[in-house]
Amino acid sequence: MRPAATVMLLHESAAVGELEVYLLRRTSSMRFAPGMHVFPGGGVDERDTDRDIRWAGPPPAEWAERLDVAEPSARALVCAAVRETFEESGVLMAGPPSGGVVADTRGEDWEADREALVGRSLSFTEFLRKRDLVLRSDLLRAWSRWITPPGETRRFDTRFFAAALPEGQQTREVGGEADRVAWMRPADAVAAWRRGDLRMLPPTVTSCAELADCGSLAAAMAARRTIFPIEPEMREVGGKLRIVVPEGVPYPQS
Template sequence: MTETGAAGASESPRPRDSATVMLLRSVAEPAGSGFEVYLLRRASSMAFAPGAHAFPGGGVDRRDVELAPGWTGPSPQVWAQRLGVDTATARALVCAAVRETFEESGVLLAGPSTRELVADTRDEAWERDRRALLDRSLSLAELLARRGLVLRSDLLCPWSRWITPRGQPRRFDTRFFAAALPAGQQARDVGGEADRAAWYAPAAALSAWKRGELPMLPPTMISLRQLAEYTAVTEVLAAHRDLTPIEPELDRVDGRERVLLPDGTTHPLR
């Protein structure tokens, strides 16, 4: 029995603005791909998508809206045009992308100037700052100002926009970005919302998903499928992407939920 839609869809909460970053690093071609992407496994205790593999990301924090950090690269006004939102929302989304990437991987897309990058963030002082962002005792703007840094918006490439289907208790309006791992920095498993972190070639991650080894939500799986079409990080960052919002529906078949995409294809919810 097939039933499209979800009970209570008319009472669905408004999606929360959020950002996620596909963090990429170049690897030697014999590995089967010219690059890898960083994936986290969400802890089983998480309310949203427990056990699913995902990219670093999360919701916009109010201080991403209220406090403007030091900034270099395309301006919030330019990002507003790229993302199809107002300037304040665009700034908050870019801030959330940078903040969440640092919180969940230890990688900071910032530097002292337009031409410079933070070289390493693995010492105890950086770890204290990362934890302070997590417990909200420190904002991204405050962290950058204290360290004499500016957010490097030029390191982000807009990729796609996904909206959680109606009928779900937690809904997100998520902008996906791509970014290269800055030279000198290393992503690390910092725990918290994730209980595992690893680098994967996109095609290898897809194969593991098909075998049932890497559960993931459709936006992650489809993003990996898109990444697998490229052979180098530079190609990904140079891509021109359509940011038309994708808002799937839930399709129930014999009591099991699938995601029905606007193009008519269906995918397992995990």
């Protein structure tokens, strides 16, 4: 089972001032969850455990307590969350050692570095050192932990994080694993899933419903979360094979 990290990028729309979350639709050619709408994220790279990664905010030891893992695993999960978000959306949760956050990641030089990270010719540690940046772990909030149901050929143990879109930065459609991107109100995403217009796996649906309950960016980022493993099961219900989540998990009804 591969450890993974995913990030719910959040902002409040300028038009109506309501909470929105960033979703990507995975291409139909993907081996895992093709055609599903997901948050930016992916599997941990072995180089994400690098002890030399430049870091600001709560240290790996503190994240180990929050995520209930060993310190090297905590470092890797946080690093993967930040790296994958940059790779899949162009948003970077990092800044200069003196403080602050990168204001803009557009331009040919940034795109070249992003592509090098995707192609694994550049490690995240090397990328930060090259640009004299530090990872900003304080911009992340631990949200939940979901484990792919038994029986799936590709299984992931995924930590979900929430993060506010850094001021000045913009998401961009970078292609690759996604063929569509959108900012949506979480409640609208759940409603579209209920109608059958938006395909999402249970972790994404549940997370959107939880965000909808928060109602605002400030409430979502201030939410106190208890992280525990959630492992759905595949069961036959009404003659059809369905994914069933454990009791107590607020999974919306379709």
